[in-house]
Amino acid sequence: MLFNSTEFLLFLPITFALYWLLNKRLQLQNALVLVASYLFYGWWDWRFLSLIIISTLLDFWVGQKLYASTAPKIKRRWMWLSVSFNLGLLGFFKYYNFFIDSWVSAFSQMGYEMDAWTLSIVLPVGISFYTFQTMSYTLDIYKNKLEPTRDLLAFASFVSFFPQLVAGPIERASNLLPQMLNKRVFSYKQAVDGARLILWGLFKKVVIADSLAPIVNEIFSNYESHSSSVLILGAVLFAFQIYGDFSGYSDIARGVAKFLGFELMVNFKMPYFSRSIGEFWRRWHISLSTWFRDYVYIPLGGSRLGKAKGIRNVFVIFIVSGFWHGANWTFIVWGLIHALFFIPSFLGNTNRNHVDDLILEGNWLPSFKSIFQVLFTFGLVNLAWVFFRAESMSDAVNYISSIADFSNVSNSEIVIGKKNPAYILLLLGVEYFIMRGVPKILVSFRWLFYLICGVLIFNSFFENQGAQFIYFQF
Amino acid sequence: MRKFLVKSLVYLLICSLVIISIYAYGALKNEPYVDAFYRRFTRHHNGSIVLGTSRAAQGIEPSILNNVVGEDFYNFSFTMKQSSFEKSYFEALKAFTEWTAYDSSRVTIISVDPWSIREVKSEGSAEERVNKEYLASYTSQWSYFRPNIKYLLKEKVHLSRLFADRDRYVNDFGRYVIPFDTNYLIKNYTKRAKEVLELYSQRPRFVDSEVSDYRLNYLNEIIDYCKEYGKVFLVRIPVTKEMYALENKLQYDFDDLITKISEEKGIPYINLINLSGNYQTVDGNHLWNGEVPRFSKDLASYIQSINGKR
Numbered sequence: 090m091l092f093n094s095t096e097f098l099l100f101l102p103i104t105f106a107l108y109w110l111l112n113k114r115l116q117l118q119n120a121l122v123l124v125a126s127y128l129f130y131g132w133w134d135w136r137f138l139s140l141i142i143i144s145t146l147l148d149f150w151v152g153q154k155l156y157a158s159t160a161p162k163i164k165r166r167w168m169w170l171s172v173s174f175n176l177g178l179l180g181f182f183k184y185y186n187f188f189i190d191s192w193v194s195a196f197s198q199m200g201y202e203m204d205a206w207t208l209s210i211v212l213p214v215g216i217s218f219y220t221f222q223t224m225s226y227t228l229d230i231y232k233n234k235l236e237p238t239r240d241l242l243a244f245a246s247f248v249s250f251f252p253q254l255v256a257g258p259i260e261r262a263s264n265l266l267p268q269m270l271n272k273r274v275f276s277y278k279q280a281v282d283g284a285r286l287i288l289w290g291l292f293k294k295v296v297i298a299d300s301l302a303p304i305v306n307e308i309f310s311n312y313e314s315h316s317s318s319v320l321i322l323g324a325v326l327f328a329f330q331i332y333g334d335f336s337g338y339s340d341i342a343r344g345v346a347k348f349l350g351f352e353l354m355v356n357f358k359m360p361y362f363s364r365s366i367g368e369f370w371r372r373w374h375i376s377l378s379t380w381f382r383d384y385v386y387i388p389l390g391g392s393r394l395g396k397a398k399g400i401r402n403v404f405v406i407f408i409v410s411g412f413w414h415g416a417n418w419t420f421i422v423w424g425l426i427h428a429l430f431f432i433p434s435f436l437g438n439t440n441r442n443h444v445d446d447l448i449l450e451g452n453w454l455p456s457f458k459s460i461f462q463v464l465f466t467f468g469l470v471n472l473a474w475v476f477f478r479a480e481s482m483s484d485a486v487n488y489i490s491s492i493a494d495f496s497n498v499s500n501s502e503i504v505i506g507k508k509n510p511a512y513i514l515l516l517l518g519v520e521y522f523i524m525r526g527v528p529k530i531l532v533s534f535r536w537l538f539y540l541i542c543g544v545l546i547f548n549s550f551f552e553n554q555g556a557q558f559i560y561f562q563f
Numbered sequence: 564m565r566k567f568l569v570k571s572l573v574y575l576l577i578c579s580l581v582i583i584s585i586y587a588y589g590a591l592k593n594e595p596y597v598d599a600f601y602r603r604f605t606r607h608h609n610g611s612i613v614l615g616t617s618r619a620a621q622g623i624e625p626s627i628l629n630n631v632v633g634e635d636f637y638n639f640s641f642t643m644k645q646s647s648f649e650k651s652y653f654e655a656l657k658a659f660t661e662w663t664a665y666d667s668s669r670v671t672i673i674s675v676d677p678w679s680i681r682e683v684k685s686e687g688s689a690e691e692r693v694n695k696e697y698l699a700s701y702t703s704q705w706s707y708f709r710p711n712i713k714y715l716l717k718e719k720v721h722l723s724r725l726f727a728d729r730d731r732y733v734n735d736f737g738r739y740v741i742p743f744d745t746n747y748l749i750k751n752y753t754k755r756a757k758e759v760l761e762l763y764s765q766r767p768r769f770v771d772s773e774v775s776d777y778r779l780n781y782l783n784e785i786i787d788y789c790k791e792y793g794k795v796f797l798v799r800i801p802v803t804k805e806m807y808a809l810e811n812k813l814q815y816d817f818d819d820l821i822t823k824i825s826e827e828k829g830i831p832y833i834n835l836i837n838l839s840g841n842y843q844t845v846d847g848n849h850l851w852n853g854e855v856p857r858f859s860k861d862l863a864s865y866i867q868s869i870n871g872k873r
Contacts, residue, residue, distance in 0.1 A: 109564065275564050277564075277566055277567050280564075280567045281567065281570075284567075284571065508723075536574075539574065540574075540577065540578060540581060543574070543578035543581075543582075544578065544581055544582055544585065547578070547582050548582075548721050548722045548723070549721070551719040551720070551721040552721035552723060552724075
């Protein structure tokens, strides 16, 4: 079920009403969350619910066994059982054909011809998200950061929690599971915050991302026939499309969770205002980057083992992060490029600059230095996005070569219109005020703003026919 | 909780009202330009009528018929997809018209062609298709009002479309006007006519179709209904010689079939297909806008002469 579908328009109020009718009956509320989550997921393909159920049961059981074991060797075995099973699921459904194809292609380049034995495997929606979420549970128990729960219902609801099941934020057991175990109380403020997030998330998805999608698709599909400036525009518009799409989903997920009394982590913090690649990664898909930081980078030694190993670890997490997005070399290279962009600041020990502060913090106008840094970082991020968006490595390389070829004259017409630039400016302005706080004078106009958003969402929903979210494919 | 629910409901209500108001304003202001069909769903009609598919929708100008025949004509034709003879077109016609008694001055022109009485074999039986027919949603009296918000929402007419600058429009008499000028014709005609001919020769209604008892039945039903309230004329609109040849290939005995129906029903069949090539088309199939007045005038003269004989 999509957030921007008419089914969800009915599903959400019914779930909300039933959920709060069961107020103060925690077990029944959790049972409702579980049923609603399975319905939400099963709407797409009920057969793949079995994967979530098996993953849930195995990690619930492993969690008990891990906690009960005292010998480190035994504990490690249990931890590896959970990790192998979840990565095995992911590997089979997401990467099997990629490995077979790459293997065959590598051998054929060496002169050996092999028969490829690929399967037509359907990628279960959201598999990368829920496997990582459930792994965080066993890994935290293994590291003695968390005690296992004996409440299977709460655990199953945690694994399959519908607002963030298929496209995140990837929640940690230490944050979401205790909320499943404790009584939820309806809070007016939380519900209003949730409604605002849903409205703004829908705006970003339906109005911005879905309006930009046809233009971006046209430019990337026929890049050979476009001029350098159009190709640059295509990359920039894709940057806003993917941000609107993915951060929009995260906002809706957080808003829906708030409706039910849950708090999910913030997944995006104005990433395109970052002044370095390090800052960008502290602001983009935060739930994934912190997951890799906590469960891959730090266990590998992080930056504590000297620069050489630190560099190795940086490459590992960026490449793994790229590979997480999909079984295609384009994603791996996207991760690799980010690692290369990140290394200079890592070596110069400036990668931790701007950890908490925002551009314009305490000032009305940014400095020239900040503006340059933001534009430069945005340019680097855009360059990498070309690999992320392209269908193949050759397409990505050709796209970038065509940008560099200024003799290339466009023989096609791209109509951006007036509304798309206006929407992007609105997006940047609103996001900025969300992070910094809205000035009092604007607060009084908030209902007018909500009304405009509502009308534009309705209109764009008609215009763009409820397109799917990009991150569903991951 | 109550405060939250009340505020949410008020917000949704105000949003709905604003959206409806914008739609109503846009639909009233831009009525002729909304799309090729909208205007026909904004009114009922009591006078004479033109029925058929896109050839009639673009090619028969009611205002010229009005001048010659002297009746209040309205063009209620759609396209092959919407108004080939079928149940929902018949029901929509009944909902659209406000005819209450026979009126000898009321005229119905039914444009016929081989395409509109055939059905694609692979699309299943008529019973299976009937609820999916385009006009199935417009068979009630309440589907015709102004501004028709129901239509706009059902057809997902978004605001950019509602307020867009367009040159195509439905005129006050229901005809769909595509104002291509002579420069357009000189530049595009040959290529376009060739493309359209090829397109039609690849259509399922050409390669995988048969004469439909279901459609013939509804052609008869429509004739009977219109005859009950006035005079009925069957008309075959001319196309290009190439398109005519294709239609002959599709159904060589089409004219015999329609002649038989016209004789059974006691109504005239004005077969102008032999004039194919005499009128300029825009794509080989539809009359060019600049040629529509001449054709409509000629058609009106034929009707007048038959009326005179009678």
